[in-house]
Amino acid sequence: MSSSSPPAFLQPALANLKHSPPPDRPHVTLTFAQSLDAKIAGQHGKQLILSGKESMVMTHWLRTMHDGIIVGIGTALNDDPQLNTRHLPPRLDSQPHSLPRPIILDPRLRLSPECKLLKNFQAKTGRRPWVLSATPTDDDRPDWQQRYDALSQAGASIVQLELSSNILPVPVVLEKLRRLGINSLMVEGGARIIDSFLNACSFIDTLLVTVAPTLVGSHGVAYGTNIPTGISHLRHFDTQAVGNDAVIILKSEKS
Template sequence: MTIPPAFLTSLLYRYNKPTEQSKPHVTLTFAQSLDAKIAGRGGKQLTLSGKESMVMTHWMRTMHDGILIGIGTALNDDPQLNTRLLPYRDPDPSANGHNNPYNIPRPIILDTKLRLSPHCKLLKNYTEGKGRRPWLICTEPSETSEKTEWLARRDTLDNAGARIVVLQIGHDTEGDQICLEILNLSQISMSSSDYLPIPLVLQTIHQLGISSVMVEGGAQVIRSFLSQNAVRSATSLVNTVIITIAPIFVGEDGVSYNAESGPSSVYKHASTAMFGQDTIVGLIPAYPNQDAP
């Protein structure tokens, strides 16, 4: 296969239309077992997808400007978030901005406390010209006792090649610190200081030029994106959900996304396809006013 599968092109064609939305088109995608588990005990990485569906996922990456994960996934998996499984082509740096034959989405990591390793594969690939510069989305601690260590980590990651994007609410924009005012903070789920307000994250990366983003997890990020749809009446935060269902059971020790408002409540079936032994299900918003990217 030398082009994206028809399953993806038919499902994602909608976000190529002009839009006045203040956020990117969001594609939420993850692999799960038959018993709805997405990771092993304690968030341990599981290889759920077969080869064919993994190639499909890599094609999906070429169709987005950004790819977003949480810091838990970044630390546990040390992912590359690239397109290495796709067929060989001669690289075209002038077209892609890196030494890769395909578009690679911008890595975006939700990392409130800047815990990403400066030696991770994402930063290594960037410095070697094999990937895009990762963005770390964070907030600056208010406590003086925490700020010194945070500033040291910020400088270390900046020197390693990361772009640090600091979210601040209700302040002026200064340099790379993107500051947006959100009036309905009561509608934003922030169960601890480790979690970032998803609507603010999406508005921020949209201002930075991301028109489409692929969200790959892990469990907490998936829960955050799905649960936000329950408190928004105008448009859905997530425009497309693509779930890879592997024909295995993980058991009760596995980790599930356990969203209070799961895909079935606000999404409808759009298409289903088989890739190898895996079943891929595509969902779109169930209500017409949620269908805009």
Template sequence: MLLEPANAGADPALALVRDIYPADLLVPVSHARPRQPGEKPFVTLTYAQSLDGKIAGKGGKQLLLSGQESMTLTHRLRQLHDSILVGVGTVINDDPQLTARIPHLLPLKDQPLPIVLDSSLRMPLTSKLLSNARKGISKAPLVVCKRLRVGEKGLESQAISEAGGKVYIANDFGRGIDLRKFIHDPAATPFLGRSLMVEGGASVISSFLATPGLVDLVIVTVAPVLVGDEGVSVTKEGVDLPRLEHVRTQVFGKDAVFVCKPVYP
């Protein structure tokens, strides 16, 4: 799983990962303690932001904030985690691949499972997540939607499956997807694995942070860039966020990376 110790000294990103994560996450799955159904995975929430706290431009436009050095850390984190989660808005706006490339594409067995929160099944069938799965570059993405009513979204669900994805139906009819129920659902345990990496977008990040007990580690890359008032922030009015307990600060090239643990009242 997570690479030879001999490489750590020459790779600051690998060294940081080894320092801040529990030992049981750094060993192959075959050597790890089996997870019980419904057991919460170790959740890392990570994103890059500007100096003025923006993670995207006007209307959610993608911003290239991370430098090469801090992007290497992102790929080390992807390599470490069993699954990686984004919202469907990120798929629509950014069309990410969510693969681990250090610097080249890692074998399929070492790639995280992509998970997309998509309550109303808006997943573009032309997305790289689906095309990469068909090519065998990445694992088939798990598209998490709300429970389907009779006749509702059936064609979209079938189309996603035929395009290379898998549809997972959450157990609620609410406005969104209940994150706590999903993370602790015994049926989701095999997909989530030991560790889940949450990359965005803003609503997903805010929702995870606002739900006590879900996030174990917060890793934020701050780039020396100013975006302005029209940019998108992870903070929302009326949303209670936790206090962050500082664990580590490290400079990667032009960027500063902050590692924190969320603390709830």
């Protein structure tokens, strides 16, 4: 794998990104790392570094290829991710790598104003995070404005969807992001977000899963426990060995 450019196999796998997305949504790449026994985290959600160094670098290259990157608030609170490209070598032309817009699905504004995404934005090493929220319910209302102000002051751009639901429906999120100029979207997890996207699988163009040669055990966090059978439009496209991991790519036959 060349260290100064993305792994060659990513180009054909993501050839759809060169074309305009559908009018009502971005191109969607769902990607995550799992153990051999299909777990994405340890007991009680403990963050596990499942990917080896090489596949971690591949994921950071993937980030450079997308306009936006989504995680759910469960992941934002649990892992405090940075969603940047810090594992990549400097570009040959000394320009910075393209960073995707961090987007957090956070219907109830639970994100911490102290999170790394906001710290990085304040330090000018990260892009301004977008927080997609819902309309506050009566339960949320008492300190909603306080949380809204704290996040805004820390630098978050809060995009309030006209819904009072704790689950932001995938088609609504995608349509909103497309209208906000996101043409390509990487979805990184966690478990509930993966399940929601697999449940709305007609919106997925590319599914890229890194399978690490390790077993987590039954206490780990699983995904896909509630997805419909017969997701037939996602077909095998490529399998690559990346370091000790297997990277398995499925593509929509429509894209």
